[in-house]
Amino acid sequence: xxxxxxxxLSPLDKKISVLERKVEREKKAxxxxxxxxxxxxxxxxxxxxxxxSSLALSRKKQGELEYLGEASAVVVSEVxxxxxxxxxxxxxxxxxxxxxxFSVITKNGQFVASQQNELWNKDNDWQANVExxxxxxxxxxxxxxxxxxSWLVSPLESNEQQIFKGFKWQVYVNFKLNKDSMAWIVxxxxxxxxxxxxxxxxxxxxxxxxxxxxxxxxDARIIKRTIELQDTVNDLERAKRQILQSEKMASLGQLAxxxxxxxxxxxxxxxxxxxxxxxxxxxxxQMHQKLEHMLSxxxxxxxxxxxxxxxxxxxxxxxxxxxxxxxxxxxxLTRVKEIVDNMKTFSHAGNEILSETCLCDxxxxxxxxxxxxxxxxxxxxNQLLPSCPVVMGNFGQLQQVFVNLFVNAAYAxxxxxxxxxxQTPTADSLIIHVADTGRGMDEKTLNQLFxxxxxxxxxxxxxxLGLSVSYAILEAHGAKVQVDSRVGEGTxxxxxxxxxxxxx
Amino acid sequence: xxxxxxxxxxxxxxxxxxxxxxxxxxxxxQLASQGIYTTIGTYADQELFTLIDLVVIxxxxxxxxxxxxxxxxxxxxxxxxxxxxxxxxxxxxxxxHAVQNVIHVEVKKLNPDALLPEFEFLSESATHLSFNxxxxxxxxxxxxxxxxxxxxxxxxxxxxxxxxxxxxxxxRCVIEVEKL
Numbered sequence: 269x270x271x272x273x274x275x276x277l278s279p280l281d282k283k284i285s286v287l288e289r290k291v292e293r294e295k296k297a298x299x300x301x302x303x304x305x306x307x308x309x310x311x312x313x314x315x316x317x318x319x320x321s322s323l324a325l326s327r328k329k330q331g332e333l334e335y336l337g338e339a340s341a342v343v344v345s346e347v348x349x350x351x352x353x354x355x356x357x358x359x360x361x362x363x364x365x366x367x368x369x370f371s372v373i374t375k376n377g378q379f380v381a382s383q384q385n386e387l388w389n390k391d392n393d394w395q396a397n398v399e400x401x402x403x404x405x406x407x408x409x410x411x412x413x414x415x416x417x418s419w420l421v422s423p424l425e426s427n428e429q430q431i432f433k434g435f436k437w438q439v440y441v442n443f444k445l446n447k448d449s450m451a452w453i454v455x456x457x458x459x460x461x462x463x464x465x466x467x468x469x470x471x472x473x474x475x476x477x478x479x480x481x482x483x484x485x486x487d488a489r490i491i492k493r494t495i496e497l498q499d500t501v502n503d504l505e506r507a508k509r510q511i512l513q514s515e516k517m518a519s520l521g522q523l524a525x526x527x528x529x530x531x532x533x534x535x536x537x538x539x540x541x542x543x544x545x546x547x548x549x550x551x552x553x554q555m556h557q558k559l560e561h562m563l564s565x566x567x568x569x570x571x572x573x574x575x576x577x578x579x580x581x582x583x584x585x586x587x588x589x590x591x592x593x594x595x596x597x598x599x600x601l602t603r604v605k606e607i608v609d610n611m612k613t614f615s616h617a618g619n620e621i622l623s624e625t626c627l628c629d630x631x632x633x634x635x636x637x638x639x640x641x642x643x644x645x646x647x648x649x650n651q652l653l654p655s656c657p658v659v660m661g662n663f664g665q666l667q668q669v670f671v672n673l674f675v676n677a678a679y680a681x682x683x684x685x686x687x688x689x690x691q692t693p694t695a696d697s698l699i700i701h702v703a704d705t706g707r708g709m710d711e712k713t714l715n716q717l718f719x720x721x722x723x724x725x726x727x728x729x730x731x732x733l734g735l736s737v738s739y740a741i742l743e744a745h746g747a748k749v750q751v752d753s754r755v756g757e758g759t760x761x762x763x764x765x766x767x768x769x770x771x772x
Numbered sequence: 773x774x775x776x777x778x779x780x781x782x783x784x785x786x787x788x789x790x791x792x793x794x795x796x797x798x799x800x801x802q803l804a805s806q807g808i809y810t811t812i813g814t815y816a817d818q819e820l821f822t823l824i825d826l827v828v829i830x831x832x833x834x835x836x837x838x839x840x841x842x843x844x845x846x847x848x849x850x851x852x853x854x855x856x857x858x859x860x861x862x863x864x865x866x867x868x869h870a871v872q873n874v875i876h877v878e879v880k881k882l883n884p885d886a887l888l889p890e891f892e893f894l895s896e897s898a899t900h901l902s903f904n905x906x907x908x909x910x911x912x913x914x915x916x917x918x919x920x921x922x923x924x925x926x927x928x929x930x931x932x933x934x935x936x937x938x939x940x941x942x943x944r945c946v947i948e949v950e951k952l
Contacts, residue, residue: 282792283792286791286792286795287791289795289798290791290794290795293806293807293808296806296808297808297809297810298810300808300810300813301810301811301812301813304810304812304813305812
């Protein structure tokens with residue numbers, strides 16, 4: 269027994285009761301702690317669950333974003349409409365977890381079997397299966413003229429065709445390609461329920477696809493239009509070449525009278541020379557007979573008698589004249605040949621290739637042609653030097669320009685005058701001046717100088733195309749044209765050609 | 773206030789004055805929790821103040837002395853339960869700077885709702901550090917004690933005082949730590 273204390277309890281009892289209370293508190297504390305631990309565990313479990321569902325949700329969202337990203341990448345790529353549809357089927361089928369799918373193009377509401385006959389399936393490969401596609405198309409409202417506003421879903425459960433066994437849904441959409449054609453994308457799903465959210469994502473992708481298809485169709489139209497424009501340009505180019513050639517032939521026509529005259533001259537003197545030569549030939553035949561007669565009559569032929577016959581017939585003169593006549597004929601024929609040759613070069617259509625061209629030679633060649641229409645009162649003063657700078661040009665075309673200018677000058681100087689051709693070299697160009705002392709032009713004529721079909725020549729003489737064609741040729745050569753003219757004083761054409769900087 | 777403070781205060785009182793004294797305190801305090809404390813629980817601040825007040829009366833010491841003594845004792849207890857990351861500190865000043873950036877961050881990880889004091893550093897030299905102790909609990913003396921316990925841990929000799937104290941008519945509590 270312990271001594272009782274003031275409170276009636278012995279120290280030991282008191283100690284025991286203190287410890288008992290302490291143990292009681294510890295027990296309760298432990299229970300509390302355990303309860304709290306349980307609460308924590310529950311909270312952790314719930315947190316875990318919510319984290320897992322968040323993770324699943326974000327994975328789903330990630331899948332959706334990946335799908336949309338890939339689908340958009342295909343849409344913005346440069347693949348054709350068919351490829352775009354094919355790739356969209358693969359991507360969308362995979363995302364939508366469809367069993368199979370395909371795309372077709374219909375014409376006037378009819379399935380065109382030869383175009384696409386491959387079926388995508390969930391193992392992500394494509395296999396030919398026309399029968400399935402044909403049967404699946406039979407389920408579609410192919411007669412639909414306007415495209416749908418969204419994906420359409422139709423249940424397949426009541427469909428008893430063996431080929432669709434296991435499929436629960438047909439999901440499809442269409443896109444208008446042109447007046448007659450429509451593209452369709454179709455999927456088959458075996459899922460019990462279609463995820464509404466996935467359908468929204470599909471809807472977003474559809475929007476991208478619509479704009480992608482539209483862009484491609486616009487591109488195709490632009491390409492078609494570009495080809496048409498190119499064809500038109502080619503036609504115009506051809507027409508231009510024809511006009512160029514026609515104009516050349518027309519100016520040849522104008523030149524014809526002059527050419528005839530030029531050719532006539534040598535022919536006239538060749539003809540008269542030939543008559544004289546005929547006479548000389550008769551003289552020689554006569555002399556031949558005389559000599560034969562003398563020898564046959566046994567009169568004997570002495571040098572003296574032969575010389576007497578030669579003197580009588582003026583053989584020395586005939587001999588020297590024959591040489592002159594033949595030489596003159598040769599010259600005449602050479603002249604005719606030259607004229608014909610020039611005409612041939614000029615009338616030749618040629619090409620449009622530019623090469624290093626000497627304008628001096630060009631002017632010379634032009635003069636040779638144009639000279640045929642020059643009157644004898646017209647003086648030509650060609651001051652161009654063969655050493656003049658070289659330009660990039662087409663010899664035939666530039667010759668045509670000069671012929672045209674020279675013929676016009678001659679026309680303006682029908683009462684005679686001087687046609688002078690001179691040059692002014694500058695740092696980067698060579699200016700050729702073609703000046704006449706003809707009747708000149710007033711301002712009205714000057715303004716219409718290069719207008720096609722404008723002419724001051726009488727009907728039937730000019731085509732009115734000469735200067736406009738010349739202008740086009742000069743423009744193609746990068747040459748500038750400037751005209752000075754005074755009525756009653758004359759006209760000067762200043763043609764400025766860019767010169768080639770030859771490598772030192 | 774977090775249960776660990778009550779559990780440690782319980783241990784401290786029992787270590788100083790025995791089980792019976794603690795039992796006596798609880799008997800008189802008539803606390804809502806009945807003194808059943810777990811480290812993971814949270815209890816009303818007032819319970820700690822009530823218990824401290826009773827110690828002050830019964831042992832005839834000042835509240836300041838009681839708080840400092842408890843703070844100094846409790847440092848190593850809290851330090852031992854802290855994560856390993858905070859065990860690298862060798863200097864009192866370094867540790868005080870790290871309180872907000874490291875220790876309180878760790879505390880918040882386990883107890884997101886914990887109400888923690890803030891230190892606003894006012895001046896510092898090689899041997900002197902002064903900071904404003906900010907806490908609605910106004911346990912500045914307890915804080916002084918903890919700093920002393922910290923110095924004991926780092927093996928540094930320091931003097932802790934308050935230039936201003938709200939318990940002594942000041943606008944704020946400015947704790948001064950001086951290395952000796």
